[in-house]
Amino acid sequence: ATLPYDDTNIFARILKGEIPCRKVYEDEYALAFHDIAPQAPVHILVIPRGAYVSWDDFSARAEPAEIAGFVRAVGKVARDQGLVGDGYRLLANVGPAAGQEVAHLHVHIFGGRPLGPMLA
Ligand code: 5GP
Numbered sequence: 001a002t003l004p005y006d007d008t009n010i011f012a013r014i015l016k017g018e019i020p021c022r023k024v025y026e027d028e029y030a031l032a033f034h035d036i037a038p039q040a041p042v043h044i045l046v047i048p049r050g051a052y053v054s055w056d057d058f059s060a061r062a063e064p065a066e067i068a069g070f071v072r073a074v075g076k077v078a079r080d081q082g083l084v085g086d087g088y089r090l091l092a093n094v095g096p097a098a099g100q101e102v103a104h105l106h107v108h109i110f111g112g113r114p115l116g117p118m119l120a
Helices: 010-015 055-061 064-080
Strands: 023-026 030-034 042-048 089-091 107-111
Touching: 010 030, 010 042, 023 064, 030 064, 042 064, 055 064, 064 107
Parallel strands: none
Antiparallel strands: 023 030, 030 042, 042 107, 089 107
16 A cells, blocks of 8 residues: 655655755646756656655546646656657656655656666
């Protein structure tokens, strides 16, 4: 079962403006900002404005407009960063055992270098 949402998580505090971020894009549904510890030349996190713990929580509970808005935002950020030609990678860790460290849904966008095979 998904843990209840805790609105003191670091990305909730970024959404509230309590903690700064290097903002890339924002709209009604999403906020995108540079990862503080980039693993690629482009490493951006996209988060929904709504209070969702993970992809599991979001995909189960979010309204269709929120889902559409979020998916559009992820695509737009990658496009606007010029990543489509050379390709990019999306990643969402779901749950601590999968490496999720912050309990507010975030999709990683990696690009700007050859990414190689996925490692399990
Ligand atoms: P996860 O491991 O949960 O999938 O990814 C969490 C990501 O958030 C990590 O890549 C980490 O570097 C990033 N991160 C953690 N704290 C902050 C922060 O305060 N600001 C930003 N911009 N990124 C953060």
